[in-house]
Amino acid sequence: MTSVAQSPAWRRLHSHAQRLRQERITSLFDRDARRASEFTAVLEGIRLDYSKQLIDHEGMEMLLGLARQQDLSGWIQRMAAGETLNATEGRAAGHMALRGAAGSRMEVQGVDVMPAVHAVRRRMNAFAERVRSGEWRGYSGQTIQDVVNIGIGGSDFGPRMVREALKDHADGPRVHFVSNVDGAQISGLLRWLDPARTLWIVTSKTFTTQETMTNAHTARRWLVQHAGEAAISRHFVACSTNRAEIERFGIDAANMFEFWDWVGGRYSLWSAVGLPILISVGPERFDELLAGARAMDQHFVSAPLERNLPVLLALLAIWNFNFLDHGTQVVVPYAQRLEKFIGWLQQLELESNGKAVTRDGALVDYRTSVVLWGDVGSNAQHAFFQTLHQGPRVHPVDFILPMQGTPGLEHHHCILVANCLAQSAALMKGKTPEQVREELRGKGLSGEALESAVPHRVFSGNRPSNTLLLPRLDAWHLGALLALYEHRTFVESVIWEINAFDQWGVELGKQLAQDVLRAMDGQDAGLDPSTVALLEQIRQGSQEQA
Numbered sequence: 001m002t003s004v005a006q007s008p009a010w011r012r013l014h015s016h017a018q019r020l021r022q023e024r025i026t027s028l029f030d031r032d033a034r035r036a037s038e039f040t041a042v043l044e045g046i047r048l049d050y051s052k053q054l055i056d057h058e059g060m061e062m063l064l065g066l067a068r069q070q071d072l073s074g075w076i077q078r079m080a081a082g083e084t085l086n087a088t089e090g091r092a093a094g095h096m097a098l099r100g101a102a103g104s105r106m107e108v109q110g111v112d113v114m115p116a117v118h119a120v121r122r123r124m125n126a127f128a129e130r131v132r133s134g135e136w137r138g139y140s141g142q143t144i145q146d147v148v149n150i151g152i153g154g155s156d157f158g159p160r161m162v163r164e165a166l167k168d169h170a171d172g173p174r175v176h177f178v179s180n181v182d183g184a185q186i187s188g189l190l191r192w193l194d195p196a197r198t199l200w201i202v203t204s205k206t207f208t209t210q211e212t213m214t215n216a217h218t219a220r221r222w223l224v225q226h227a228g229e230a231a232i233s234r235h236f237v238a239c240s241t242n243r244a245e246i247e248r249f250g251i252d253a254a255n256m257f258e259f260w261d262w263v264g265g266r267y268s269l270w271s272a273v274g275l276p277i278l279i280s281v282g283p284e285r286f287d288e289l290l291a292g293a294r295a296m297d298q299h300f301v302s303a304p305l306e307r308n309l310p311v312l313l314a315l316l317a318i319w320n321f322n323f324l325d326h327g328t329q330v331v332v333p334y335a336q337r338l339e340k341f342i343g344w345l346q347q348l349e350l351e352s353n354g355k356a357v358t359r360d361g362a363l364v365d366y367r368t369s370v371v372l373w374g375d376v377g378s379n380a381q382h383a384f385f386q387t388l389h390q391g392p393r394v395h396p397v398d399f400i401l402p403m404q405g406t407p408g409l410e411h412h413h414c415i416l417v418a419n420c421l422a423q424s425a426a427l428m429k430g431k432t433p434e435q436v437r438e439e440l441r442g443k444g445l446s447g448e449a450l451e452s453a454v455p456h457r458v459f460s461g462n463r464p465s466n467t468l469l470l471p472r473l474d475a476w477h478l479g480a481l482l483a484l485y486e487h488r489t490f491v492e493s494v495i496w497e498i499n500a501f502d503q504w505g506v507e508l509g510k511q512l513a514q515d516v517l518r519a520m521d522g523q524d525a526g527l528d529p530s531t532v533a534l535l536e537q538i539r540q541g542s543q544e545q546a
């Protein structure tokens with residue numbers, strides 16, 4: 001099998017990138033009066049403006065040629081049809097079925113899963129309503145005031161991020177999240193939670209994840225100390241695929257919300273894993289979230305590649321990294337409510353595409369797994385934007401901006417918008433030495449003082465970005481945004497010929513953690529000398545503390 005990097009489409013793009021490296025994005029605008037509108041794609045008011053990328057029409061055509069060569073449309077249809085895309089685990093990637101409309105038919109590995117999906121959703125809705133309305137009572141007969149989700153990775157990032165994003169709509173009990181096995185997190189909560197009024201949701205696809213089970217057992221012990229074993233059925237529910245382990249833990253099977261092995265952890269917030277969201281904002285908002293994602297799914301499956309938002313986002317990322325050789329991917333939502341979005345996106349992108357072998361197991365000879373990072377604007381401007389503007393490497397940015405802000409504080413939103421647009425313009429335009437000189441002369445500088453100041457104030461510019469405008473940050477548009485990035489990740493994997501749905505790279509560390517635990521127990525675990533020495537230091541350090 002020859003590598004995609006040896007293919008005609010890839011080679012053409014490579015040569016084209018050599019030519020475009022000599023260009024300025026601003027010159028592309030000068031030569032094309034309609035560039036801003038022609039390099040914009042829209043879905044239901046969501047506008048992706050990619051005109052500030054260093055690419056022209058010919059380049060876009062070549063990227064679409066690469067997508068066709070890689071049979072992207074075929075892969076999209078295969079995912080939508082529920083085929084076994086995750087070959088190393090023999091599983092489908094059925095997350096689109098989780099947001100399928102009632103009454104629709106969607107198959108996963110040949111079985112219509114919609115009846116099961118909607119049956120679980122109905123149970124989730126009913127349960128959430130009972131908790132929200134106060135009908136569900138704790139062991140002492142009191143209503144539930146606090147809900148704590150215990151889970152990690154995909155069993156935490158998604159619901160935590162959506163809960164945060166939709167906080168303005170929260171009208172249910174308070175919802176908290178415990179993920180870290182660092183006891184500081186759960187002990188901080190246990191200090192003030194009322195056992196009689198707290199509901200614990202243990203969320204784990206496997207129900208064997210060490211961190212989650214450790215936290216779940218700590219919460220269980222705490223409840224039992226206060227209220228005895230009989231209280232567990234009123235205070236613990238589980239979202240999982242593993243009924244046997246849930247029952248072994250002592251949770252009533254009637255309090256289990258099921259999902260399935262064809263739901264990848266990082267694609268799972270739409271499943272039973274979304275229960276904390278439902279309890280926080282209610283079934284109606286959760287339905288809106290699903291509807292927004294569904295609209296993006298329908299667009300992804302049916303829109304032509306050249307107008308397909310996830311496809312465009314992914315192809316532009318590939319252009320920047322594989323052809324222009326830029327550094328990392330930065331994502332900056334100008335929306336405080338999207339503070340947790342980056343964490344969710346990092347797992348999505350880096351666990352999905354952090355692979356260096358193709359689906360057939362061949363080592364890749366091109367870059368994959370683009371490091372993705374970011375933070376909310378405008379905070380991020382005061383943290384890492386210096387390097388985006390003047391650092392030695394170019395890091396393309398996705399700016400995400402809701403067009404409506406907080407009611408009553410419209411002037412805040414004006415400033416937010418101004419900052420967001422100013423940053424992408426500054427990255428593109430830069431500032432030349434001549435412009436700097438003129439500015440400094442205006443401030444009365446001259447001679448050596450002026451010349452020595454110039455290099456520090458020059459901005460090379462020509463740094464690419466996308467701007468994604470959302471009509472507003474409500475449940476519907478949030479759902480669409482999340483599905484957009486999910487599909488972007490998948491498209492990248494198709495071009496790179498990797499499996500986006502397994503995660504073998506997390507296994508070795510888990511195994512070695514067991515060895516370290518055995519060594520801490522005094523057993524010979526065959527650890528390397530560095531780890532043995534570190535462990536000895538830690539042993540001494542913890543004895544000093546004691």
Ligand code: F6P
Pocket residue numbers: 152153154155203204205206207208209212265266351503506
């Ligand atoms: O990080 C590895 C991983 O398997 C993720 O893919 C998953 O989201 C997370 O652990 C949690 O797994 P589980 O839901 O089975 O506890």
